[in-house]
Amino acid sequence: MTAPLTPLQRYLGGYPPNLLAQVQPLIDAGKLGENLLKRYPERHGVQSDKALYDHVMALKQARMRSSEPVSKVAYDNKLKVIQHALGTHTAVSRVQGGKLKAKREIRVASLFKAMPPEFLQMIVVHELAHLKEKDHDKAFYQLCCHLEPRYHQYEFDLRLWLVAQDIGQIQAA
Template structure:
């Protein structure tokens, strides 16, 4: 087994890491993930991705600052636990300060289940209100996606499987 495959689970308990390691070694982890999340999403274009994120934002974070862009970014590699990025850009135009919020998602998630994409977008949208990964941040994530923690684990298990055996979808 590839020893780097479990790097996505470093923040989880030894028990979770051990179970994942056993399933990965037996090549059963992909089967479990695929059973939970059988189909990939159809949000392949930037316009569809933006509309999807905007819909979630409008439902849960209406009073938060607008998002100007939501795109897949092939420059984002899943390093240091980053699955997506929320960027805040300020520019001076004339005598006004213009601010833009952008969400960039690794292209790795272009062909994954919608639930994985939702988890990442919810995470990045939560940064509109909470900059740090604190208790309030994760409470907001769970407000927008009650199954947030399970989905985050599933995404990380998928990354372990992908590292060892390749894509599932």
């Protein structure tokens, strides 16, 4: 029987050991949450599905006009961080008038309602990038960085935030 994953392994398992070794002392000293709250003190105001839709569409219009249209954007209470991703993108296909039509949907985990705006931006960029790039490959991450130059830093810090929540150093909303 294998031991359960620690929060550090669960959220940062793919990162190099030397980077994890830099995080561990902050966890041990009880300072990880404090450091993150200093770096990201604000929470965004995008609280409703309509506000989220408007937020996503504004970014899409500004940076990805030629990408496929998005028909629905919503927060999703059913998305769990470990079992699923932090957000999803789907293409719902339907036959309409003898033609196959696909509607794109973006769902964002509800935990993002109480997050710093940078983390919401990171997940929105991630899901929008999937409109053009399906796989998590080099082209996908290049597009993410084009849409949000600090994408990788925000993703890493979000993972640290989730560790801090898991160990009780940041309170989940």
